[in-house]
Amino acid sequence: MALVKAEKLVKTYRAGEVDVPAIRGIDFAIDAKSFVAFVGPSGSGKSTLLNMIGCLDHPSSGKLTVMDADVTRMARRAAAEFRGEHIGFIFQDFNLIPVLTVYENVEYPLIMVQSWPERKRRDQVMRLLEAVGMAGQEKKRPDQISGGQKQRVAIARALATNAQLVLADEPTANLDHETAYRVIGLMRKMRDELGTTFVFSTHDPKIMSEAEVLFALEDGRIAERRAATPAPPQEKVAVHA
């Protein structure tokens, strides 16, 4: 069953007097627990598509369903609640909150978005930090850890609320290759362990080969869709290395 389903999805931006099409009527479906990549050059519509799936932006026309909810015209407050309940985000620049520690960054959505009790919160955060290989670094601030470590923390934060869908916009763009492979490997590992659907965008050919399902975007259209059979990440780089 499709976790995300798009039908004739169109997104057009208005730049002054000119309409700029970003997504030009695409259809796709993403199955639950899959590991999906949207690939393509800059301006191909990857981020726009992820923003719409993440209920951060509305399609201009067409229909978009996420977890059986029609999010095409979802109101701002409802969209915020929906994101907080079902979707996790990983950003290219990590976007950790600088005044919070590693632990507090992962804990943040459990306090500010959902309201988990203290003990349950602590168990969840420690479990996730252990899973992403950041156990023992809880008290560090974001400026005290490396880029790869920041992205691990960001992955843990995205998974903190037990989101069924994690969207990652160019999660490896600011990382060196070795670290990028580790991060993608970690994302796959978390998918395997938790059954979370991961959808990420990239323009790095080596990284895109890690995806199980790949949509190649070109000028706002899906130019190619294929199911890949990637090599196990452990063969390239150990996830926790």
Next chain:
Amino acid sequence: MLNVLKIALRNLARFQRRTFLTATLITLGVVAVLLFIATAGSFKQMMIGQFTDALLGHIEIHRKGYVASIDNLPLNLNMQPAMVGKIEQLLDKTPGIEAYSERVKLGAMFSNFTETTSVRVNGIDPGREAATTPLMPGRIVEGSKASPLLKPGEILIPTLLARGMNVKVGDTIVLVATNRDGSVNGKTFTVRGIMEAVSGPYGRDAYIRIEDARSLLRMTQPEVSEIAIRLKDPGTLDATYARLSREIPALSGQGSTPDPAKKAAGAPGGGGLEVHTWAALSPFSHIAEMIDLLTLFIKIMLVSIVIVSILNVMVMAVYERVREIGTIAAIGTPPRRILSLFLTEGLLLGVGGAVIGTVISLAGIYALNVWKIHFDFGMQQGLVLSPSISPRDVAIIAGVVVLIALAASLQPAWKASRMDPVRALTHV
């Protein structure tokens, strides 16, 4: 809420210099206002005390029209004995009145046998006058202050008169007065003491015993020009004034309800008699109003300082953290929580400034009281500044600062909470 507080505190700590400067500005504003209120209030109360405790009393009762022509000291507007008796009965049963003193006021010629000048004279009962205006004996700078302050045939004269007429304690002088029938009478007096002149009405008057005044004016019955009243608690002035304004006219058979507007202005109430507060009789009331106006102006300045500084720091905080706001909005933080986060930051700045400012102010007020700063006011010298501030004033100022800080944070916080996450995340 505790978590919002924690994050807000850390955000403030993140921009230490800016937070420090803003909090310092608010603190200085609070200190300036509280110290001003304390010192100006102290000055005002001291001056009021000088007028009420040395000259006027808190409330005075006259025949209607007397105050309007008080410069002439009209003898035909004195209160008659029957009326005075009724007033005494009323005052004796009115709660909150500590003492009252009946006076006969007159204008006279003062002669040292070689020179003559005019003088205003108060005929008083020394014991009752000292009870009604307890600072009055303290004005005697030469001569005995022992009770009774005046014996029959004695006079207390102001320093300016003593100096100008070259009169000393123990000298004999003559007072010549015209009574209300136009006949002139003279009487010799011995100078019992010389009194320090003070600013304000009656500040340069001479004092004799009330029987001497009546004798000088050849009164056939014990008339009274005015009755000065001292209250146990000056804080009950308005209530006592309102009560007397209601009841005094009834004594003269012309009852009326005091007009609240007139009451506020300290204007006369009543029919054949009139009641005035000290404020209506003293030009210092205008200075007191000016002090209140200055205090209001200083408060407005404080509000402006808080608004500008908090608004500035919060606008900058939002502008610098656009991507961060985008992140927390993207991961599902409800707009109201983003709003509360930024409001809390503004609130903490306001609370911090108010608390530190209040502590410094109270310490400053304490220090001023310990150092005992002396100053002169008019002809009164060596007054000691004793600043004090009521908990109510402190609470109001601190409360206003906190509320203004909240209000000033509202617009930036609202802007942050309404931010489009996509735009915010791509903000450079």
